[in-house]
Each structure stands twice: as structure tokens, then as C-alpha cells.
Amino acid sequence: xxxxxxxxxxxxxxxxxxxxxxxxxxxxxxxxxxxxxxxxxxxxxxxxxxxxxxxxxxxxxxxxxxxxxxxxxxxxxxxxxxxxxxxxxxxxxxxxxxxxxxxxxxxxxxxxxxxxxxxxxxxxxxxxxxxxxxxxxxxxxxxxxxxxxxxxxxxxxxxxxxxxxxxxxxxxxxxxxxxxxxxxxxxxxxxxxxxxxxxxxxxxxxxxxxxxxxxxxxxxxxxxxxxxxxxxxxxxxxxxxxxxxxxxxxxxxxxxxxxxxxxxxxxxxxxxxxxxx
Numbered sequence: 001x002x003x004x005x006x007x008x009x010x011x012x013x014x015x016x017x018x019x020x021x022x023x024x025x026x027x028x029x030x031x032x033x034x035x036x037x038x039x040x041x042x043x044x045x046x047x048x049x050x051x052x053x054x055x056x057x058x059x060x061x062x063x064x065x066x067x068x069x070x071x072x073x074x075x076x077x078x079x080x081x082x083x084x085x086x087x088x089x090x091x092x093x094x095x096x097x098x099x100x101x102x103x104x105x106x107x108x109x110x111x112x113x114x115x116x117x118x119x120x121x122x123x124x125x126x127x128x129x130x131x132x133x134x135x136x137x138x139x140x141x142x143x144x145x146x147x148x149x150x151x152x153x154x155x156x157x158x159x160x161x162x163x164x165x166x167x168x169x170x171x172x173x174x175x176x177x178x179x180x181x182x183x184x185x186x187x188x189x190x191x192x193x194x195x196x197x198x199x200x201x202x203x204x205x206x207x208x209x210x211x212x213x214x215x216x217x218x219x220x221x222x223x224x225x226x227x228x229x230x231x232x233x234x235x236x237x238x239x240x241x242x243x244x245x246x247x248x249x250x251x252x253x254x255x256x257x258x259x260x261x262x263x264x265x266x267x268x269x270x271x272x273x274x275x276x277x
Contacts, residue, residue: 013217021206038095045247049245050244051242058241060077062238085222086221087166090245090246094242104226108205114193128186129189133190134173152254163219164219208240244272252266
């Protein structure tokens with residue numbers, strides 16, 4: 001099960017379209033083999049990061065059926081439609097072990113194109129998106145002592161663009177009296193960002209099937225997943241593996257990201273959740 005040269009993949013992610021998809025043959029292979037292969041392969045491309053305070057390097061993406069108010073509930077472990085967003089890493093990687101009965105389509109937009117449209121159509125809102133927004137600490141980021149951080153949605157470091165956006169944490173900050181509130185124009189700006197991302201001609205849509213793996217540059221793309229319905233049999237429920245990667249050829253970032261990502265220098269180890277000691 002060979003993949004392209006890791007250098008080629010890194011270059012496509014950083015300087016090309018920002019995403020890479022390939023199919024591998026998992027016929028006759030069990031989950032343990034897939035987990036081992038996926039982790040070893042991604043280690044050739046970048047450095048896997050912790051996705052929880054427990055230090056988990058691989059996350060199982062499937063509908064766990066937790067309640068709405070259960071602290072374990074995250075978007076990835078539900079079957080609901082997710083909004084366009086980025087994750088706390090340079091590159092996010094998925095490997096599909098089982099597709100849904102229906103739905104679960106992945107939508108990708110190139111964030112620099114989104115930024116260009118907003119700058120042209122609504123320069124007033126573009127200026128707002130270039131300024132810091134409050135992000136509440138994630139519910140599973142228990143190793144982080146900070147209740148919130150401030151960072152822009154669009155930013156430039158020299159000639160390098162970056163987009164970082166997770167509306168759910170912005171909304172949680174706004175609802176928390178201990179965090180800064182959103183102004184009316186800040187809310188208008190992210191509403192318009194979401195509206196532009198909804199334009200069908202800007203989206204690349206893919207439905208992963210067993211053996212497909214997909215990598216996305218979080219600084220140059222936004223992604224989401226549509227609602228899905230699982231097969232009746234529990235063993236056939238939609239199941240993806242997810243790895244967060246710090247990349248050796250990553251771009252430099254605005255200084256405001258240092259608090260949340262740990263480093264902002266090009267090629268630096270950054271992102272992921274702090275682990276509890």
C-alpha cells in the first residue's frame with residue numbers, strides 16, 4: 001500500500017490546492033492493521049499531535065450517541081451536520097474504515113479564496129475578520145489553564161495567509177460572562193463568512209469510502225461534514241480515524257496564534273491539546 005513521496009504530499013498541501021486524497025486497499029485487513037498503518041504513514045508526513053488532554057494521537061470519528069449536554073460530546077462523535085471550520089493543527093488527516101448508510105459528505109473550501117471574496121464584496125467586514133475574536137477553551141482541553149484566547153480569523157504573516165475558524169468556540173465565549181462578548185458587527189462578519197462558504201461553486205465535495213484517506217491544510221482550507229445516517233448494525237456504523245499533524249514545511253503565523261498553538265515560526269512543532277501531567 002504505497003503512497004506518493006511524502007515530500008510531494010507536503011508540497012501539495014502547503015503550496016497546492018491544500019488537500020490530498022488517495023485510496024488504499026483495506027480488503028481483508030482489520031481495524032488494528034488500519035490504525036497501525038495510518039499512524040506509521042502519517043508519521044512519515046508530519047508529527048502526530050495530541051487530540052485530548054489524555055494524549056490521544058488517533059481519534060475515532062463515529063456517532064457515539066452521547067447526550068447533548070454530555071461533556072464528552074464533540075462534533076466528530078455525533079451524526080449531525082457540522083459548520084465549516086478548521087482544527088488546532090497544521091494538517092488534519094482522515095482514514096475511512098466504514099462509510100455511512102447515507103450522508104456524511106465532506107465539503108472543502110479554499111479559505112484564501114473566501115477571504116478574497118469577502119475583501120472585495122464587504123471590505124468593512126473583512127477588516128473585522130482580521131481582528132482578534134474570543135475563543136473559549138474547548139471542553140476536552142482540560143490541560144489548558146487559560147479560559148479563553150484571542151485570535152483573528154484571517155491573518156497574514158508577510159506573504160503567507162492563514163485562516164483559523166471554529167465558530168462553536170466563539171459562540172461559547174460569547175455566552176460565557178467570564179469571556180469577552182461579540183459585538184454586533186463581529187457577529188455580522190462571521191455570518192457573512194458562513195454565507196460565502198455556502199456558495200456551491202466554491203466547494204469541493206467528496207464522500208469517503210472504506211480505504212480513502214484525506215489530508216487538509218487547516219491554514220488554507222475550511223471543511224465540514226454533512227449529517228449522516230448509520231447502518232442498523234452497530235458494526236457497520238460510519239467510522240473514520242483522525243490524526244492531527246504538525247508539518248515540517250508549515251508557514252509562519254501571526255504572533256497572536258502563539259498562545260493557542262505554542263509556536264508560530266515556519267516549520268515549528270505546534271498545535272494539538274496540552275496533556276495533563
